[in-house]
Amino acid sequence: xxxxxxxxxxxxxxxxxxxxxxxxxxxxxxxxxxxxxxxxxxxxxxxxxxxxxxxxxxxxxxxxxxxxxxxxxxxxxxxxxxxxxxxxxxxxxxxxxxxxxxxxxxxxxxxxxxxxxxxxxxxxxxxxxxxxxxxxxxxxxxxxxxxxxxxxxx
Numbered sequence: 001x002x003x004x005x006x007x008x009x010x011x012x013x014x015x016x017x018x019x020x021x022x023x024x025x026x027x028x029x030x031x032x033x034x035x036x037x038x039x040x041x042x043x044x045x046x047x048x049x050x051x052x053x054x055x056x057x058x059x060x061x062x063x064x065x066x067x068x069x070x071x072x073x074x075x076x077x078x079x080x081x082x083x084x085x086x087x088x089x090x091x092x093x094x095x096x097x098x099x100x101x102x103x104x105x106x107x108x109x110x111x112x113x114x115x116x117x118x119x120x121x122x123x124x125x126x127x128x129x130x131x132x133x134x135x136x137x138x139x140x141x142x143x144x145x146x147x148x149x150x151x152x153x154x
Contacts, residue, residue: 015098021082022089032086040079070118099140106136 017039025035051057064072081101088097110133116122 011102015094017082018085018089018094018098021086022094025086026090032083035086036079036083039082096144099143103136103140106133 021032021035021039024038025032028034051060085097085101110125110129112118112120113123114125
């Protein structure tokens with residue numbers, strides 16, 4: 001159960017991070033690149049300190065060259081995601097941005113689980129899980145378009 005609580009807290013953190021990075025970009029004369037760079041730098045610095053305190057950093061660093069190149073793409077993907085969040089949040093709003101991002105995460109995670117992609121444990125997608133996905137998509141549609149539709153028809 002604690003893992004679910006931690007995952008929920010991580011989701012709260014992503015929303016807070018997106019909000020703070022957008023505020024930072026606004027304070028930097030609307031420069032989302034520098035805001036994302038500062039965010040990644042602060043995060044890398046914090047992780048570096050933790051890795052040093054935890055120990056084993058040099059052993060892990062020595063193993064990096066032997067890893068497949070595709071496994072190192074996570075940092076690039078994360079930087080692109082963070083940059084897009086900073087750019088898109090003021091344009092489409094936080095709810096729409098994170099709602100769409102979460103649905104994207106759910107769709108891709110279902111594919112990764114079902115096929116065991118990228119070394120993940122294979123967890124077949126059931127009809128119940130697909131039904132949950134449909135409910136999430138319907139919820140997102142209501143969140144994104146519900147006010148306009150209710151104003152138009154009510």
